[in-house]
Amino acid sequence: MTTYPDPQFSNDLSGSTALVTGTTSGLGKRFAITLAKCGAKVALTGRRAERLEELAKDIEAFGGTCAPIPLDMTDTDSILNVVEETEKQLGTPDILINNAGIPDAQRAHKMSVELIDQVIDTNLRGPYVLSCQVARRLIDKKMPGRMVNISSVGAYRYDGNGAALYSITKAGIARMTVALAVEWARFNINVNGIAPGAFSSEMMDGMVSRMGDITQRFPRGRICQPEQMDSTLLYLVSPSSECVTGTVIMVDDGQGPR
Numbered sequence: 132m133t134t135y136p137d138p139q140f141s142n143d144l145s146g147s148t149a150l151v152t153g154t155t156s157g158l159g160k161r162f163a164i165t166l167a168k169c170g171a172k173v174a175l176t177g178r179r180a181e182r183l184e185e186l187a188k189d190i191e192a193f194g195g196t197c198a199p200i201p202l203d204m205t206d207t208d209s210i211l212n213v214v215e216e217t218e219k220q221l222g223t224p225d226i227l228i229n230n231a232g233i234p235d236a237q238r239a240h241k242m243s244v245e246l247i248d249q250v251i252d253t254n255l256r257g258p259y260v261l262s263c264q265v266a267r268r269l270i271d272k273k274m275p276g277r278m279v280n281i282s283s284v285g286a287y288r289y290d291g292n293g294a295a296l297y298s299i300t301k302a303g304i305a306r307m308t309v310a311l312a313v314e315w316a317r318f319n320i321n322v323n324g325i326a327p328g329a330f331s332s333e334m335m336d337g338m339v340s341r342m343g344d345i346t347q348r349f350p351r352g353r354i355c356q357p358e359q360m361d362s363t364l365l366y367l368v369s370p371s372s373e374c375v376t377g378t379v380i381m382v383d384d385g386q387g388p389r
Contacts, residue, residue, distance in 0.1 A: 140371045145170035149368070150217050150224040150265065152202060152258070153231030155182035157332025158281065161357035162228050162364055167195030169365065171226060174217040176202035196221070204231050204257030205249055214264045223272060226368050227265045229258035229280040229304070232297075239295040247296065254300035259307055262322075266315055275319035277368045280308045282326040284383045301326075305379045312377030321376040323367045328383025329354045350385040 149166045153159035155177035167173045167190045175183045175190075175197050183199035190197045198220040203209040217224050232254045235242060262278060269276040285294065286301035305324055312322040329345065331354050345354075363382050366372050 142169045142365050142369055144368065147171040147226050148217065148222040148224045149226035149228065150174040151228040151230060152176050152204065154186060155179045158330060158357050158360065159230040160186060162230060164190065165361050165364060167197055172196040172221040174221060174224065175199045176213055178203055205252040207260060210257060210261050211264060223268050223274060224265055225269060225274055225276045227262060227278045229261065235294055235296040238293050242296065250296050251300060255303045258304060262311060266320055269320055270318050278320065278322045279364060279367045280304050280324040282324045282379055284326050284328045284381060284386060286326060308379055309377045316376055321372065323375060324379035325360065325363055326379050326381045327360065328386040331356055355384050
């Protein structure tokens with residue numbers, strides 16, 4: 132009788148340390164909860180310290196392990212510090228979720244230089260610096276790793292709604308995913324991305340208040356909920372995706388370009 136190996140699928144992240152950016156609301160908050168429920172120790176990061184503390188209490192209440200660490204993605208020292216603090220409190224991060232991002236919500240020619248810098252630093256430069264810092268530690272320790280960069284369907288289309296720089300930076304995140312995947316494949320660091328469509332979040336609430344009911348032009352007429360991205364996130368950080376690197380998965384409910 133021929134025997135066959137069991138399907139290679141598991142959501143057990145016990146022994147892993149995850150660093151998630153932008154966990155004070157929306158997708159980042161859900162990512163942190165999901166990873167903690169699957170056994171990972173999670174560094175909760177963001178600018179609003181009080182929200183990090185609230186989330187930490189929620190995670191600890193269901194038996195998860197976490198550490199709230201303030202992070203400003205526009206501040207290089209803050210980025211360097213968050214990696215050191217994560218390692219000190221939870222261990223070397225072998226999972227990185229680059230989720231933090233901000234919209235521009237202005238026409239390109241009306242943006243101040245300060246806002247341009249803030250959007251680029253938060254959405255692109257910060258994630259690049261953070262990825263490199265985590266990769267250096269993994270390479271030095273000869274540890275495998277998983278990185279998931281949150282791009283957007285906006286990286287692949289722009290309809291002139293006043294978010295040109297957001298589209299540009301999210302396209303940069305998608306390209307960063309591919310380039311770093313190639314560079315770090317030899318070190319067993321998988322780098323992938325997710326390009327969400329419209330998911331419920333503070334950022335989405337702001338867009339709806341500015342533009343009105345955007346669901347009317349969606350095929351399914353709805354805004355998705357953060358938990359509907361759980362399976363994609365877990366696939367990309369689990370052993371199931373061992374041979375997947377340099378891929379950006381669009382999770383948009385049919386909203387994006389085809």
